[in-house]
Amino acid sequence: MKLKKLILPLASFAMALFVGGLLVAFSDAKVLALKSQPLSMLSHAFSTAGSAYWALFRGSVFDPRLAEDHWLHGFYPLSETLVAATPLILTGLSVALAFRAGLFNIGAQGQFIAGAIGASWIGFTFELPYVIHTIAAMAVAIAFSGLYGGFVGFLKAKTGAHEVIVTIMLNYVAGYFLLWLLSTTAFLRPGRQDPLAPEVHKTARLPHLFGSDLRANLGFIVALAAAAGVWWLLNRSTWGFKFRAVGANASAARTAGISVPRVTTSVMFIAGALAGLGGAAQILGSEPAMTAGVGGSFGFDAITVALLGRATPLGTVFAALLFGGLRAGGLTMQASTETPLDLVLVIQALVVLFIAAPALIKSLFRLKNIETGETMASKGWNG
Amino acid sequence: MSLELRGITKRFGALTANDSIDLAVADGEIHAILGENGAGKSTLMNIVYGLLSPDSGSISVDGKAITINSPLDALAAGIGMVHQHFMLIPVFTVAENIVLGHEKVKGLGILDIESAKQEILRISAEFNFDIDPDALVEDLPVGLQQRVEIIRALIYDAKVLILDEPTAVLTPQETDELLKNMKKLRDKGRSIVFITHKLREVKEAADKITIIRRGKVVGTAQPSASQEELAALMVGRPVSLDVEKTTPKLGEVTLSVKDLTISDHTGRALVRNVSFDVHAGEILAVAGVQGNGQSELAEAIVGLQEHVTGHIALRGKEITRASVREALHAGIAFVPESREDDGLIGSFSIEENLILDLHDLPPYAKGPVISTSIVEEEAKARVKEFDIRTLSAKDSASSLSGGNKQKVVLARELSRPVKLVVASQPTRGLDVGSIEFVHERIIAERNSGRAVLLFSTELDEVTALADRIAVMYRGEFIAIVPADTSREELGLLMAGIRR
Numbered sequence: 001m002k003l004k005k006l007i008l009p010l011a012s013f014a015m016a017l018f019v020g021g022l023l024v025a026f027s028d029a030k031v032l033a034l035k036s037q038p039l040s041m042l043s044h045a046f047s048t049a050g051s052a053y054w055a056l057f058r059g060s061v062f063d064p065r066l067a068e069d070h071w072l073h074g075f076y077p078l079s080e081t082l083v084a085a086t087p088l089i090l091t092g093l094s095v096a097l098a099f100r101a102g103l104f105n106i107g108a109q110g111q112f113i114a115g116a117i118g119a120s121w122i123g124f125t126f127e128l129p130y131v132i133h134t135i136a137a138m139a140v141a142i143a144f145s146g147l148y149g150g151f152v153g154f155l156k157a158k159t160g161a162h163e164v165i166v167t168i169m170l171n172y173v174a175g176y177f178l179l180w181l182l183s184t185t186a187f188l189r190p191g192r193q194d195p196l197a198p199e200v201h202k203t204a205r206l207p208h209l210f211g212s213d214l215r216a217n218l219g220f221i222v223a224l225a226a227a228a229g230v231w232w233l234l235n236r237s238t239w240g241f242k243f244r245a246v247g248a249n250a251s252a253a254r255t256a257g258i259s260v261p262r263v264t265t266s267v268m269f270i271a272g273a274l275a276g277l278g279g280a281a282q283i284l285g286s287e288p289a290m291t292a293g294v295g296g297s298f299g300f301d302a303i304t305v306a307l308l309g310r311a312t313p314l315g316t317v318f319a320a321l322l323f324g325g326l327r328a329g330g331l332t333m334q335a336s337t338e339t340p341l342d343l344v345l346v347i348q349a350l351v352v353l354f355i356a357a358p359a360l361i362k363s364l365f366r367l368k369n370i371e372t373g374e375t376m377a378s379k380g381w382n383g
Numbered sequence: 384m385s386l387e388l389r390g391i392t393k394r395f396g397a398l399t400a401n402d403s404i405d406l407a408v409a410d411g412e413i414h415a416i417l418g419e420n421g422a423g424k425s426t427l428m429n430i431v432y433g434l435l436s437p438d439s440g441s442i443s444v445d446g447k448a449i450t451i452n453s454p455l456d457a458l459a460a461g462i463g464m465v466h467q468h469f470m471l472i473p474v475f476t477v478a479e480n481i482v483l484g485h486e487k488v489k490g491l492g493i494l495d496i497e498s499a500k501q502e503i504l505r506i507s508a509e510f511n512f513d514i515d516p517d518a519l520v521e522d523l524p525v526g527l528q529q530r531v532e533i534i535r536a537l538i539y540d541a542k543v544l545i546l547d548e549p550t551a552v553l554t555p556q557e558t559d560e561l562l563k564n565m566k567k568l569r570d571k572g573r574s575i576v577f578i579t580h581k582l583r584e585v586k587e588a589a590d591k592i593t594i595i596r597r598g599k600v601v602g603t604a605q606p607s608a609s610q611e612e613l614a615a616l617m618v619g620r621p622v623s624l625d626v627e628k629t630t631p632k633l634g635e636v637t638l639s640v641k642d643l644t645i646s647d648h649t650g651r652a653l654v655r656n657v658s659f660d661v662h663a664g665e666i667l668a669v670a671g672v673q674g675n676g677q678s679e680l681a682e683a684i685v686g687l688q689e690h691v692t693g694h695i696a697l698r699g700k701e702i703t704r705a706s707v708r709e710a711l712h713a714g715i716a717f718v719p720e721s722r723e724d725d726g727l728i729g730s731f732s733i734e735e736n737l738i739l740d741l742h743d744l745p746p747y748a749k750g751p752v753i754s755t756s757i758v759e760e761e762a763k764a765r766v767k768e769f770d771i772r773t774l775s776a777k778d779s780a781s782s783l784s785g786g787n788k789q790k791v792v793l794a795r796e797l798s799r800p801v802k803l804v805v806a807s808q809p810t811r812g813l814d815v816g817s818i819e820f821v822h823e824r825i826i827a828e829r830n831s832g833r834a835v836l837l838f839s840t841e842l843d844e845v846t847a848l849a850d851r852i853a854v855m856y857r858g859e860f861i862a863i864v865p866a867d868t869s870r871e872e873l874g875l876l877m878a879g880i881r882r
Contacts (some may be wrong), residue, residue: 003591236753236755237740237752240741242742248730249731250725251724252727255685255725255726256707256740257706257712257740291525
């Protein structure tokens with residue numbers, strides 16, 4: 001059963017790579033120039049796509065050339081993948097958890113920013129000893145973002161305001177609030193005009209995992225721990241039981257005495273906290289000086305990551321690693337083969353497309369009797 | 384017109400819903416198809432009406448083989464159908480509903496509704512249907528809406544009428560009317576296929592009976608057969624239709640409801656000034672046509688309704704404003720009207736469904752952690768005690784049959800310390816075997832000194848189980864009468880007529 005569930009995402013990924021390869025090959029000028037000689041055109045197309053994907057691999061997993069001076073440096077790309085995956089894991093978990101409780105959290109972006117603000121503020125304003133400083137920064141990040149998310153749940157519980165609308169709006173609020181904050185004396189780095197906060201102190205930073213040459217840091221471990229925590233919460237705790245019950249059938253949960261408003265509020269608090277922890281990990285780990293663009297598109301990619309991971313914690317971790325790898329490798333691919341970075345986005349989109357069209361993949365690969373996640377992707381909007 | 388089916392087989396995956404079914408409906412007869420829920424009656428009729436296509440088999444009309452690929456083909460062949468759930472648009476008039484999909488136009492695209500109205504009046508007069516073509520469908524009582532459906536079939540000249548569980552939504556009087564009309568239609572040369580699981584109606588109206596069990600025809604019978612014989616054929620084993628019941632041993636007042644009024648969010652009263660007591664050891668059955676406030680009353684008692692005034696007390700303790708959880712833990716077992724929507728979480732395992740109410744209390748939870756081993760053990764015990772037919776308690780609840788789903792709900796609700804059982808339509812849609820089980824269980828609860836408040840639209844169930852009967856009409860308790868009140872009187876009360 002477990003293995004079967006993997007076939008569909010893997011097949012989707014393979015299809016996406018294949019179609020992406022076609023795009024790489026047949027957008028290449030040299031390949032197109034060989035139109036009159038189909039055979040050499042084909043071989044050229046093959047080698048073009050091959051070298052693009054080889055570059056993608058070198059950029060995301062292992063680069064033998066970098067390994068020449070020290071074997072550990074060969075894994076620099078993998079470390080970059082982990083760095084890129086860390087915020088995606090945490091925001092992905094945020095979306096996935098809300099999803100399991102029947103809520104569509106589009107607000108991971110805003111919650112991420114709320115967390116980043118909290119972590120950055122504690123990180124550069126206060127002088128605290130090692131460890132304690134990090135924990136304090138994370139705790140404040142969790143409090144900020146938890147309240148930011150919990151507010152949405154509270155509104156829904158009290159007034160029925162739909163969480164999709166509210167979270168989308170709060171994303172704007174967070175983004176512009178950050179922009180304003182970076183213009184105030186409290187947050188603007190002295191002597192700068194552009195929106196840039198001071199770097200957080202060394203005492204608050206998350207330590208590197210494999211020495212100072214590789215950027216991979218404890219944030220990744222925090223993300224994995226959060227995934228394990230979410231798994232435990234959903235599958236072993238009484239809270240998670242309520243969350244899943246409300247997500248699967250709110251009216252039956254209500255009839256059995258579970259308070260749906262309370263669940264809505266607490267789920268959104270925890271979801272917010274997870275996304276905010278992502279913001280903290282970003283600030284304390286890889287991006288110590290907060291900019292207006294700190295949020296990137298983590299909150300939105302999180303939706304894709306959570307869907308790709310079937311809203312399970314383990315699935316979310318793998319999906320985030322995949323996206324992190326594509327993101328890290330895309331840069332190398334662009335630099336060494338002139339394949340535009342946009343192609344990576346196309347491949348990401350194709351993976352999602354093929355995942356979202358399970359019937360297509362099933363018929364392409366003649367798979368039978370595999371449960372698909374069709375219902376998953378369409379749930380959550382009717383609440 | 385005669386209708387003949389030969390070797391109709393329809394499979395859904397591994398399930399064979401219809402297994403080479405033969406059926407011959409003669410010209411001008413009422414042919415009842417009797418079977419339990421899930422026996423394959425509706426599948427068969429949906430095939431005849433062109434909503435499903437059979438895997439194999441043939442359909443012939445008047446000895447001529449025909450193919451039916453859509454309801455239009457069926458109508459063209461003279462087959463009309465009245466569905467269990469009416470296919471009417473409430474805000475349209477009768478005439479508009481009837482022409483829907485077959486609109487005739489005069490030149491310039493102007494709808495010719497006049498000729499349809501004439502036609503409706505003609506048919507209405509012929510069968511004494513008393514239908515005004517200009518009335519809005521939403522203003523009509525259910526019985527009349529059903530006649531609109533029948534007229535719709537007749538207007539397209541249906542010679543064979545399929546009626547799918549037509550009495551499910553009717554009062555006893557409306558049911559009698561319908562049965563009379565069916566005979567009238569038959570006498571005017573129409574054939575009727577009457578799908579039902581109600582034995583009394585079959586005996587009263589049918590000329591011939593075909594019994595289906597698990598997708599197969601298991602026999603035919605004459606209406607002179609006894610109800611016991613028919614039930615045994617339908618279920619596949621002898622069943623007792625009588626519920627064994629001793630005289631009640633009344634205890635103290637367990638549930639006391641005073642001046643209860645329930646409104647919806649717009650302020651419209653759904654239940655008005657209802658007052659009653661239920662004693663320990665008695666069953667108070669609330670009869671009434673569906674939609675007269677029974678569901679709201681049942682929900683209000685467990686705290687599921689928001690706009691409630693008046694008083695509800697359990698053993699003297701006020702629970703009017705109690706949350707659902709408080710009401711349940713105060714000693715109420717609640718069997719909701721809709722198992723699928725409110726009783727169970729389909730995607731959850733049976734185990735998880737059994738602890739929906741108690742998952743965060745010992746012994747199931749230690750602090751914030753659910754103890755899986757205890758959940759498993761307890762589930763095994765419940766599955767055994769309530770005879771829940773499943774391979775494993777880890778299977779999802781949605782994989783169970785209706786009867787077994789209801790057993791899961793009962794197992795959960797009756798495993799708490801209970802003073803009062805509130806059961807809403809507890810046997811709706813269940814097979815005879817499961818109905819027996821549920822009835823026995825309800826009687827057992829009453830005999831062990833619990834109070835039972837039973838809501839049922841099935842008069843047979845009400846009279847079989849009740850120690851007292853309350854009849855609900857338009858949100859009010861129109862009367863509380865003794866259990867031996869005649870069906871006729873109950874029927875009148877259900878229609879709001881006090882004598």
